[in-house]
Amino acid sequence: MKALHTIILTIHILFANSVFSQPSSSLNGVYHAKTSDINTLWLFADGYSSQIVYKDNAYMSTKGGPYQYDGKTLSLILEYSDKDSSEVGKTQELHILLEGSDLKNDKGVLFKKQPAKSQDLDGVWRISGRKQGNEISTIQRGDRKTIKILVDGYFQWVAINPAVKGFYGTGGGHYVHKDQQYTEHLLFFSRDNSRVGNHLNFKGEIKENEWHHSGNSSKGEPLYEIWSRE
Numbered sequence: 001m002k003a004l005h006t007i008i009l010t011i012h013i014l015f016a017n018s019v020f021s022q023p024s025s026s027l028n029g030v031y032h033a034k035t036s037d038i039n040t041l042w043l044f045a046d047g048y049s050s051q052i053v054y055k056d057n058a059y060m061s062t063k064g065g066p067y068q069y070d071g072k073t074l075s076l077i078l079e080y081s082d083k084d085s086s087e088v089g090k091t092q093e094l095h096i097l098l099e100g101s102d103l104k105n106d107k108g109v110l111f112k113k114q115p116a117k118s119q120d121l122d123g124v125w126r127i128s129g130r131k132q133g134n135e136i137s138t139i140q141r142g143d144r145k146t147i148k149i150l151v152d153g154y155f156q157w158v159a160i161n162p163a164v165k166g167f168y169g170t171g172g173g174h175y176v177h178k179d180q181q182y183t184e185h186l187l188f189f190s191r192d193n194s195r196v197g198n199h200l201n202f203k204g205e206i207k208e209n210e211w212h213h214s215g216n217s218s219k220g221e222p223l224y225e226i227w228s229r230e
Contacts, residue, residue: 027069030154031103031111041172041187042103042111045151048124048230049076052156052172054188057196062158062170063087064149072097080160080167082190088165117153121177121204124149124230125211131224148227150175155184171195171218180205182213189218 027044034040038060041052050064063081067074074094081087095106103111127146129138143163149156156172173187182204189195195218202215211227 026098027067027074027103028151029101029116030114030152032114033109033111035109039187040109040111041154043149043151043154043156045122045149046124046230048149049074050149050156050158052170052188058193059170059188059190059196062156062190064158065162069096079162080158082167082170085165085167088162114152114154119150119153119175119177120206121150121175121182121211122152125227126230127225128210128228129226131214131226136224136226147230177204182215186218192218 027049028046029044031042031044032039033042037055039052039054039056041054043050043052043064044067047066047068048064049067050062052062053060061081061083063078063083065077065079067076069075072095074092074096076092076094078087078090078092097104099110101113103113105111125148126141127139127148128141129136131137144159144161144166146157146159149158153174153176154172155175156170158170159168160166161168169191171186171189171191174185176183180203182202184200184202186196186198186200198218200215200218202213204211204213206212209229212224213227214224215222217223
């Protein structure tokens with residue numbers, strides 16, 4: 001009888017764990033909250049999280065890094081935080097609950113999940129090469145890096161060096177990738193608020209699991225970049 005009780009108890013524990021433990025992938029998507037004129041956009045893609053705070057016409061701050069989520073607590077290892085660089089390298093424990101498809105933090109702020117618009121570029125990418133003239137130069141993996149997070153029609157790029165708590169810029173907004181055409185619509189840009197609202201058109205295609213990205217930069221300069229999945 002005691003053995004049977006132990007077996008039943010074990011089954012209940014396993015069942016509870018399966019119900020209440022949320023894998024990190026369960027958060028994949030984009031969440032948005034707005035208070036007065038301040039937007040908070042929260043991106044989750046492939047175990048990486050980034051939160052951006054901006055007004056409709058002015059960038060404010062961003063922070064992010066790899067995360068784990070157990071259904072109640074979001075454990076976030078910060079690789080960048082331009083508002084407070086002392087946070088970089090530390091783990092933040094945030095109390096987050098799923099309410100349907102939305103997120104609510106311990107302050108009662110509700111982050112509404114945005115409609116899913118999955119595309120083949122969704123995920124986390126790291127720049128790995130640039131073409132200059134006819135030559136492609138490889139960008140070796142190192143502490144300094146530029147990454148791009150793409151999920152459900154939203155994107156963010158961020159240039160950082162976690163080893164020295166360095167932050168060098170970010171920008172992002174909506175994106176569409178279709179028929180080898182890649183288009184960005186800027187919602188925030190840390191280096192120049194006047195560029196918010198701009199549409200940028202590029203050629204974008206995946207070759208041998210690498211993303212080849214070409215066109216003109218926000219300054220009108222030609223570029224050809226190669227990105228690899230993180």
